[in-house]
Amino acid sequence: MTNDLADAQRAHLARLDQAYAALLAEHGYDGVLLYSGRAHRHFADDQHASFATYGHFLHWVPLAGLEHSWLLIRPGQAPCLHFHAPRDFWHLAPQLPEEAWVEAFEVVYQEDGEAPRLPRGHFAVLGEVSEAQAERLGAALNPEALTLALDELRVRKSAYEVACLREANRRALAGHGAARDAFLAGGAELDCQLAYLKAARIRESALPYQSIVGINAHGGVLHYQHYDAEAPRQAHSLLVDGGHRYRGYCADITRSWAGPAASDDYRALLAGMDRLQRQLVGELAPGIGYVSMQERMHRGLAELLVAHGLVKASAEAAFETGITRAFCPHGLGHLLGLQVHDVGGRQDAQGRPLPPPPAHPALRLTRPLEAGMAITVEPGLYVIPMLLEPLRQGATAGMLDWARVEALGDHGGIRIEDNVVITGTGNDNLTRDLEASP
Template identity: 25%
Template sequence: MQNTDFKARREKVFNMMEDGIAILGSAKFVTRSNDTEYPFRQNSNFKYLTGINEPDSILVMTQKGGENKTYIFIRKNDAFEEMWAGKRLGLEKAQDLMDADQAFDIKDFEKEIPHLLLGHRNLYMHFHERRDIFDLAQRISGDLFNKKRKSTELPPSEIKNLGAIVERLRYTKDANEILTMKKAMIATDKAHRAAMAFTRPGRNEKEVAALIQFIFEKGDSQGNAYDNIVAGGNNANILHYIENNQELKDGDLFLIDAGSQLNYYATDITRTFPVNGKFTDVQKDVYEIVLESQKTAISHAWPGRTAPELHQSVCNVLTQGLIDLGALKGSVEENLEKGTFRKFFPHGTGHWLGLDVHDQNPYMDGTGNPMKFEPGVIFTVEPGLYFPKGDGEIPSHLQGIGIRIEDNILITDKGHENLSSMIPKEVKEVEEACEKDYITFLDL
């Protein structure tokens, strides 16, 4: 995101601080096995405030006497290390990239941080990440207090949650962030269409998963935003099924929950379609209920509304549908009150979306009420119905059916925009998409 003003983002953080120093660490490499590591994935809050995509880095922001300062601690350039592990940003480029006041070698953090801590009332840190930095800052502050207790400049006496500040800022996306997510959606659209066209009885889930991953890696995206769910038949009733290795069978449905990412900004889309390209009558009945509930929820997406309101609208439609299918007995009101619908719809209707696929934004405001939608908020709407095989309480004609339909919704000044509206989801559209030639989506 070349046009991102990281300094402006940090100024917003400063505006929400009270006479303090903020310390935020980057992510670390995570061991896969022995001496090998998983691909590096930056801490989203760190990325949001710095734009830096390297490990072993620490952001320090100080606010004193009306003056705001930003410091970055990062690895120095090292020709030998870079020969093995790739180019480093280095101090000068890091300072320029994020428009910091000064850059230090990460090895000097313990030497420099004591004097930066002095003279601040509050220490802002993330409570649940980089415990090593959290503990170090606390220890140094305690040592400084014992040494400086008679001084006019003392270390912070109160610790506050930096994560809550940054994540509130991330709740709404700016024009650049929205454009990035729209660009990521291009590959997601191609992948879902290609999967519909490629699928047929006898193929394996892993073949379809590989096709999706190929498109995510080849297109204008940067791989998958999360572990894709590629679930044929009864596997769709495992909400986070990621084995993706079973044969696809004639007459089954196929649930694919897959989204690409660009500059860490995620898309998150689910489509369900027939393996053989044609819905059976009962599959169509269930599908239309889920689709109606999703459309109803999306129609309520506008500024001032809340996620629980959308969820309730979904529950109303699904509960009536479950009664119509014979899966529930009694009235809608009675089943809603008892929560019996949760057996078939056990999850929420959606979640925030952004730098994380489950974006770290607040769901409740400062008064304990649900956050209201604002222009720039992006979230998923993903109702589903699940009827696992082998449950004697479920009518036999429904067993083995698992359906979820998920879109990504942007709140606008006048309502909403469905960022994934181009991906087929009407029954006729889906069946037509299953008849296409998947090669046309590969850009070979």
């Protein structure tokens, strides 16, 4: 950990201290207790599922994977970390790192992981806590107004958080490069995933989400969840959606590559999608509405489909008839931070729910952009038979060159995703900047 990062983290914690004090006063609480959470056992088994530390706890304590710990925050007092450190010979007990941020906390080591007794006053408790636990504590359980206010606090990132996101991107990009090389060397999906993990220096359970590694048609399955152990006879394409986590903060990057057997149409569309993605990123700045950017993506996609002959009608017709939504059913992007799909994306600045428009139900970010937001930008183009089949009927039946569309089926799809921080005057593309650096 560098001195610069340590200084930025101190400033981040000071910012949180002030913001929590103001929000607790506004909502009428003397303090709040944050629970890190715990892993759950599989049904009728003694094995546990993978675990993610509660985001609001992680906002303060940069220890992803820490279970059974509690953080008590009271205005005017040092935050008190009840750190679960059991005496255990079956597992290695967690330890606090020798880092400067620890000095900002009062630390109480405890073996049992039980919630600490609260002092007199009006407190809230947040996290995966039962009603019975909250009743014993005498605290309000996950009050909606306070939770939404704390969600909103995570929307705009501090300099420390941006630095963590940048480092997560750097590590994820190392994995992407290795996965690409494994693919071009004739590897299977499993080979690409193993190469990703090795280059990114991360174990699979520590990833912020399961990597999507789709060769050929599997690249058209949006959340493809398997890794074939055998390479296909012909390698048309590879799509890798892979991330990383640094001090709790997530990278979420997607890249698509042409294989040795890729068609000319696929190669041309891949280049066109890369240009479109860069254009969309170039338009991002404070005040830009992300719903309007979703529309901009679909209009750009319509132009691309027409320019490359997949659609024989006008770009306006491709957009208005919903053809582009069949080729790309997902949203342009989402907020990014301590969660891959971070909190606060579908609400306005006052914390009120703001659902996506009916035409784009999968859009996870419906609010105007603000300085400090970290977002993803991920336009896609896929050949998904169940979505394209209805276009063979009605007004759209003669609007597509079906032979060319079907020929792309073996290539699956294209998605290009960068992680971008909105600045006061424009944006900082964490992903492309690192790709371009030596």
